[in-house]
Amino acid sequence: MTAVPLPLPDLSEFPGVTLAEADGVPVLLAPREGNTGGGIIFRVGSAHETLATSGITHLIEHLALRDQVLSEAHLNGQTRADVTLFHVGGSATDVVTYLNDVCSALRALPIDLIDTEKDILRSEAAGKHRGFGARLRISRHGARGFGLAGYGERGLDRITTDEVLDWAATWFTRENAVAWVTADSLPEGLDLRLPAGERMPPPVLTDVLGAGPAYLTGLEDGVALDTVVPRGTAAGLTTRVLREVLHRDLRGTADIASTIDVDHDFLDAQHTRLSVVVQGAEGQQGAAAGGLADALSGLRFHVTDDDLAAARAGAIEELTEAAVAPAADLLPGLAHRMVTGRPLDGPERMREQVVSVTADDIRAVAREAWGNALWFGPVDMDWAGVNPAAGWSEQRAEGRSFALIDVPDISLVLAADGVGTVSPQGAVTVRFEDCVLLETVPDGARVLTGADGFRIVIEPTLYSRLDPAVVAAHVDSRVPPNVVVHLPARDPDDIPVARPPAKEIAPRVKADAGPRSVLATVGLVLGLWVAGVVVLGGGQLLLQEAFGANIRLGFLPVLALGWATYGLIKKRHPKEGR
């Protein structure tokens, strides 16, 4: 057995909890009445992946549980953004068998079952709907790190067996794990042998949002807010204060919100995500957005004593519960904190921290929250001094251009260093070197996703004079091969068809586009009358002079000219045009 290379954590603030070590894996211990619980947690989550490998951690979690899922114990596994955990409840033997099996499977994954497990993951994905949260994640983090939660497990169709084995050997290591068993000593027969490795850092906290608060529009039901604040007790208390204010302003005294959710979760040693979702009551969606903006904006300047006291009381109530809870109940949470490198403060110290947070601290967090906010609501938020989130790339692709048949204003550009679409409103570009995923189908369509979350969808059938082979030749070779997903052929009905502007409309558009100014019409009418008088009057005179014939036309010429005038005006200014 090797020694645990990391400094031993100080568990003195958690009486009853002891730390042991099995095969190089730290194991937290505390006895429990009734069944035995146990688990193991790894510092690897979906946010450690790339878009091209997304799903690989979840796949390994499933493979590791393959033999255990049918056991009699109560067990589960979970892949989160920042960690992967396996846990079980049952007899002491159940726990040992479970942990041994999981570790044994992680050492030698049942790779012949990868395809079945990929299918199960696809079934799991079929029942999930990525909602507005996905858009918030991608808009803030792009297509990396925590932004990956906004995509499905898109790597499943390309992840190879070698990559799976490699990923397991790199991330599911003894140095990157913490286990726990609710017993007073290490149970007999525990075998947690895992490959050697190192404790991994938190996922990279990417940010494509830029400075200042920004908003997205199009959320119909209410408003969602995603912001990043400094980690600490003040962040947790600010969450509680905001909850108090929102409940009072949007539900207590008014009828604006039908649900209010305020939450915060740990991102890394310095950062906490604070998220708020307010569902508006009928017809009050705009008011809900305004109410949330007012509440957060107000907290930057003023925090009432009552709200702060209520927030503290809530936090202390929870800490009191934790303080009297059996030590064994704290083990999963402690393991999570250990493996993610967070301080192991006991309830007593945390209570001191809660009490020491002042209104100033809350205001400081509220200022950070406001400054980093990403809003997603029904309408724009310029009134609150918030800018629209970037909808266009900074760079514009330059190269061969192909017009979109449906809307010729928009065109696809194949440039030497990337691809892009250009429209009169702006451009979206994905550079090949920033491309984190290229999805291909046999019919020639391509989807490129950039690290910043921008996507270019190339459907060759939708662009004029664009040969699918040209796209493939231009794109496929320039993108790193390890980000390419080859998807199966599509149902022919799923291939989009261009709908060019309808033919019968085209000529009319052309006619309408002709000169239709009133001035020109007046000129034409004048010309008509002059010509009429000259031809008719002159003709009559000529006849009289030359042949002596006297023809009586009376008002007829005038009438004819009048009719011609009417016809001319009607033709040049048709009813719908006037």
Add this chain to the structure above:
Amino acid sequence: MTTDAQTRPRELYAHRPGRATGGLVFRVGYADETLPTSGTTALVVALALRAVERPGLDVAASVGPAVTEVRVSGSDDRVRTTLRDLSRALADLPVRHRGTETRALRERAADGVALPPWRHGLQGYGLGPGEYTGLYRATDEHLRAWARERFAGPNAVAWFTGETAQDLDLPLPGAVGPAALPPPVHGPEQPLPADAPAGGARVLWDALVPDVPAAAVLAEVARRALFKNLRHDRGWTYDVSTSVDVLDGERVTLQIAAGLRPETAAAATGEFLDTWGRLRYAVDADELEAARAHLLVTFDEPHQEASWLPDGAVRTLLGRPVPTPAERRAALAAVTAADVVSLAHQAWDSGLLVAPVGQGWAGTSLVTRGAGEPVSGRAFERIDADATVVVGDAGATLRHGRTRTTVRFDETAVLLAHPDGGRLLVGLDGAQIPFEPTLHDDLGGPQIAQLVDRHVPDELMVHVPREAAPERPDKDQINRAARARADREVEEDGILRTAGAAAAGTGRAALEIGKLLVTLALILVLLAAFGGTFLSAVVVLGEVGGLLDGDGSWRKVALTVAAGLVSAGVTWLSYRAVLRLGGVDKGDPKND
């Protein structure tokens, strides 16, 4: 005021250290409602919860078929004050937020799959979960009265688990009568198992079985078998789930479900039925023991009394014996494979299958609705489809194509009335017959009121606002419907009817030819009259020119003008006549 004895609910307590939990259980559920009062219980609970809510409060409520539960956890004090305030709110229900809470209920219900109506019809146990039609009709007074009557002390049981017993203060409304018994269950009247097209993306088997310990074992055996076959070995599903829920105390609803994915939906449905159906013939000792061991794990947890307390409260309310944890454990341990097989048989024979793809998977046929004897009365053809509505004194029958749906007035669940005159007659079995003025040429709003409304008692009428009536079909659709009708009649009624139709057709053809001839004649008249008018105009203009030159005749002008005017009149009249006969419509009269 009533005395304490009449208002206090029974109270149960069990010791468990740590976070306290407490709850109130009431003997009222959606099965106590009728369709025109449906949703009342859920709205009363929502309004009462709204009165006690505060940030971070951990409270949950559910309205079941016969029992409504509220559960709260937190500090002793928090639990006690929440239950007290909740009781107060129920005794004097605040209705200020009725609009918002009603909409919130509807929103939450929108994506559920409503299976109970397919088993029990739109009455009693079929009105669950998410059936809120009655909220269109509910008044503040009705809600408050329902709260006072159904959430009364004797109709409730309170429970509490914590470090020490609490002196609960529960000022619930006073009793107006004895505690209510669960409403009777309306038995399904069709052969089972049957297909219920309730929707959703899962394959689901729903069964009604006696409340016996073997039910939980069967559910776990089925879950494990399906998990292994469908998920573990084949990857066709991710989420296999089973549930056992109290219905009326004597029976439970057993549900077995698996999520599907489009590519393998059909294969997975077949495998689902094979795997589950097999259990009614054989359950291996191994699978029984694995399921039993899994269920028994929870009995090794500490504080068993506290864990079973909420279930005990429900059983107490429903007048069922409450077993001790040890008795429950012993009962599970005593379940045999034969018990499970026999229960699986009952579950199969009382089953409703919801399959997103295909029909008749298990030799089953669709649940029938509106299959009663068709009524006689006045018939109104629909213009949008080959359908006819017959309304008589006994009820109404909708013939759509070849299917007939009948709702008798004395078996009406509800009559939905829209402000635009549209009506929807809904039978207790869930059959629906629409009356829409826009879909008939000969059935207007007043007529519907006369034919339908007067047969339905006021309390079954629910006024439902809607943005727009169905659109009147366009000409193409009307013609298609007429053709479909004619085709079906020829097919259905054979040569006799066909001969009659032919005779009628000949008559119609003769009429058409006559019309055509008259039209042609009129067109000639039109041309002549137009020519006359034009000629007169030319002559008049020429003559006027002549007059100015000094050699015209006023008499000639006057005569020509008169002749021109007469010709113009004839032109106009013949033009209108041609339009009429030629059938050139000048658009529909815009709804008068």
